[in-house]
Amino acid sequence: RIAYESRVADLRAVLQLSRELGASTELMPLLQKVESAALTVLGCERATVFVYDDATNELYSSVATGVDEIRFGADQGIAGEAVRTGEVIHVPDAYADDRFNPDIDRKTGFRTRNMITIPLIGIDAKIVGVLQVLNKTSGQFDAWDHELVRTFGAQVGVALQRQLLLEHYAEKQRIEHDLSIARDIQQGLIPSRPAEIAGFEVAGWNKPADETGGDCYDYFERDDGSLAVTIADATGHGIGPALVIAECRALFRASVAMSRDLGEITARVNDLLCDDLPDDRFVTAFLGLLDPERGALSYLSAGHGPLFRYTRASDTIEELPANGFPLGIMPNADWPAPEDFVLAPGDLFVVVTDGFFECLNADRQQLGTQRLTDLIRALRDRPCRDIIAGMHDAVLNWVGDAPQDDDLTALVIRKT
Structure with a gap:
């Protein structure tokens, strides 16, 4: 009974996050909401969203790390494998896994024990990023965590794609506006x-x-x-x-x-x-x-x-x-x-x-x-x-x- 109520509460939290993400109008606050909600819903010490930059084939993030923007090739590490395969990857012991890249731990002073990595996929089946949840507070991530992170990731993927498209459109409009001003000045x-x-x-x-x-x-x-x-x-x-x-x-x-x-x-x-x-x-x-x-x-x-x-x-x-x-x-x-x-x-x-x-x-x-x-x-x-x-x-x-x-x-x- 307690486990059932806990899972219902988890799903309600994911649903509430979905509503909040739908109202988000800027990328950085959206990422902050995702990472904050992941800590609560999934019971982990850290969560990081890496956004996929298709222009450079890189993943980048700066929200959870607290340091300057981190970028790396989308074919590198466990996050890169999630991009390549489109599969959820569970790593029970990070430092025992050859795919794990400890560079981010060294930069941030954080110590990763275990993690789940899930590709974030938009409505057109396009990869838009990767979500990593690190260090289950109660020990190891279990089967329910796997199901929950899939549901969580599906909501985040659609919201992230929507936000990226909005920002791309806004940037395009800004550039067109600036070019229009430049054209008017030049024609003058x-x-x-x-x-x-x-x-x-x-x-x-x-x-x-x-x-x-x-x-x-x-x-x-x-x-x-x-x-x-x-x-x-x-x-x-x-x-x-x-x-x-x-x-x-x-x-x-x-x-x-x-x-x-x-x-x-x-x-x-x-x-x-x-x-x-x-x-x-x-x-x-x-x-x-x-x-x-x-x-x-x-x-x-x-x-x-x-x-x-x-x-x-x-x-x-x-x-x-x-x-x-x-x-x-x-x-x-x-x-x-x-x-x-x-x-x-x-x-x-x-x-x-x-x-x-x-x-x-x-x-x-x-x-x-x-x-x-x-x-x-x-x-x-x-x-x-x-x-x-x-x-x-x-x-x-x-x-x-x-x-x-x-x-x-x-x-x-x-x-x-």
């Missing part, structure tokens, strides 16, 4: 109105592959009436390159405000980026100055090319190479003299990032610069924005249903 760096400079028509456009991009364009008027125009392309795309590009834009703006010497400006930006960027990062960039009095364009291209120059008089297009190397690679470098030429009415100068000509079709073939050259020539009499739209349409038609895998940025200049 793009010029909000058309460039105004006598004798020229200028249009720019940007479409990142992700929420944020690693390309940008910019134009702004200097005090002397000239117009600075830039395009920059950081390696990769996403939030990291987006931060690099934001820095690059700020450096160009600050440097152009202090000097008209393109070599000096580029050298300053390059040296600062060399200080900030890791070894595997760099930026290709185009920096130009439009002079309305001369009707001229001066530019330096730091590893950014090819550039496309259409000449009305000869009705021809040239592909011009970069005349410098990428930024952020070599500090204290010598820069070549800028290119400088006068544009005649109808002449075009087109700068794009490599997402245009390196885009791939279903056969893994690139659009290439020749097709882009032919398209620019075909659209040479259209407004600058129409030329950009035509190039974008060409990319869309070329790649078909494939997702955009690189940022697209274009800058088109026409002498009017």
Whole structure:
């Protein structure tokens, strides 16, 4: 009779725990409830939940141990065997079992005598963790403890999976919110109105592959009436390159405000980026100055090319190479003299990032610069924005249903 009433009380305690776990909204309090309830219901000295991290194939816990987070491979020790087999494992003498790893005891000062280890399984039969109950206070774990820990573990597995899914969703929402803010900030760096400079028509456009991009364009008027125009392309795309590009834009703006010497400006930006960027990062960039009095364009291209120059008089297009190397690679470098030429009415100068000509079709073939050259020539009499739209349409038609895998940025200049 006493044993029966004790078991009923145990099951009621498990049922009460199930209700409490269903109301839990955070992982750490949930784990604390589980471990605290296990001490009472199972009559043990310690209980530990190890959560399974499927991204790293590790088990981790920090609640019961009282030390910094403990992590180990999900194929190690008794807990690892429970993950592998999906079976409850009873160890009556821990230190006599070769599978037992005493490292946690050494770290915590705890002495494990006996244990039951049970895999925690979600509603889709997926392993979400492991529960270990250690040192039965009345001696050894018995058959009833086995049944009770199975029932206990089934409730915990479902609750833990639910909580992990909730936290994953919340983290995803937070990341999406942060990316949305980053995207809004980055889009705020793009010029909000058309460039105004006598004798020229200028249009720019940007479409990142992700929420944020690693390309940008910019134009702004200097005090002397000239117009600075830039395009920059950081390696990769996403939030990291987006931060690099934001820095690059700020450096160009600050440097152009202090000097008209393109070599000096580029050298300053390059040296600062060399200080900030890791070894595997760099930026290709185009920096130009439009002079309305001369009707001229001066530019330096730091590893950014090819550039496309259409000449009305000869009705021809040239592909011009970069005349410098990428930024952020070599500090204290010598820069070549800028290119400088006068544009005649109808002449075009087109700068794009490599997402245009390196885009791939279903056969893994690139659009290439020749097709882009032919398209620019075909659209040479259209407004600058129409030329950009035509190039974008060409990319869309070329790649078909494939997702955009690189940022697209274009800058088109026409002498009017």
